[in-house]
Amino acid sequence: MHHARSLAAFLILTAAFISPADAAAMTTPAPASAPHADDAPKIHIDRMKQDWGRVSDLEVLHTQFTVTNLGGSTLIITELKPSCGCVKPRMRDNKREIGPAESVILDVSFEPGSKTGINNYHFDLRSTDPENPVLKVDVTCDVNPTILVEPLGGLSFGAVDRGTKTTRQVLVAGLAPDFRATFATVSGDSPITVKVGPTKDVTINGDARRQTVLDVTLPDTLKIGRFEERIFVRHTDKRVGLINVLISGEVLGLIRSESASIPLGVAAPEAPLAGEFKVFNAQGKPFTINAVEFRPRQGNIPIELKYTPTPNADRSAYTIAFSGNAPSRAAPITGEIIVTTDVTGEPPLRIPVSLAVRIPKEPEQPE
Structure with missing residues (x-):
């Protein structure tokens, strides 16, 4: 009895020294903890592929998927993006918000149209699942055309x-x-x-x-x-x-060039240019070159053109050599070399030419 009275007196004395603020702090509940990973939305789809097998191109194909939220908060379907306009995914009733433990139907249709044979497509299912924001769902079929x-x-x-x-x-x-x-x-x-x-x-x-x-x-x-x-x-x-x-x-044409084009690359101003290419008769018959000229389209290159019969070709092929210097100013140059022959009904052969004239960069001086 004596001990009980002493304990009660001690508690009363202790309470007298506790401030109102401390008392309030002792009775205020602790703040809620941060959400666990299990509280996040988690998407699940009943399968990742639909194979319709062999189908007719006259029928529109349909199927459905079941999308379930296995997480602890609302899952939002943010986008359904097909790889082809022939694939049409759609959330049934346009329901894009899925609560925890809730399932919804995803309808998908495919229109073969003029397609034939094996067709492989997919659609991206995008959602607010932080771990799987994009699911790629495949759809395939073998279209047997009417x-x-x-x-x-x-x-x-x-x-x-x-x-x-x-x-x-x-x-x-x-x-x-x-x-x-x-x-x-x-x-x-x-x-x-x-x-x-x-x-x-x-x-x-x-x-x-x-x-x-x-x-x-x-x-x-x-x-x-x-x-x-x-x-x-x-x-x-x-x-x-x-x-x-x-x-x-x-x-x-019967008169052809071994080079479909002549890209001269990049050259410094007034740099020497030289090269050659061959023209020939695809039927192996002899012919004569009447004229060769360079016709500029953008800028100009003062080049000289010479042509000679290719040895052992019986004048069924010629080698055309060109030489000159790049212009003194930096600029892009385009044009074409035009070869005119005596072949009846044959239009002039045109070979595109391109060149970029650039001023070289000065080397950096060491510090």
């Missing part, structure tokens, strides 16, 4: 000599049992012609198809230079519109 055009990507004639008549084929094959191409024409007023040939039964990649042959002909009058045209093809399959096929190539 109408298959070969060569895939169009018909390239490559390089063709001037004055050469050339015919190549385009094959158009449909899945419909009564398919056939009925009409074909070339765009614009092109001298290139196309003729619809016979249709026959074929099997391509395990599919029974009806295939029509189109004969595409370049006339021998086609001008020198690159060409690019389109063939438009009508057919019997009403599910598919007009087919267009790209045709391209380049007609080369």
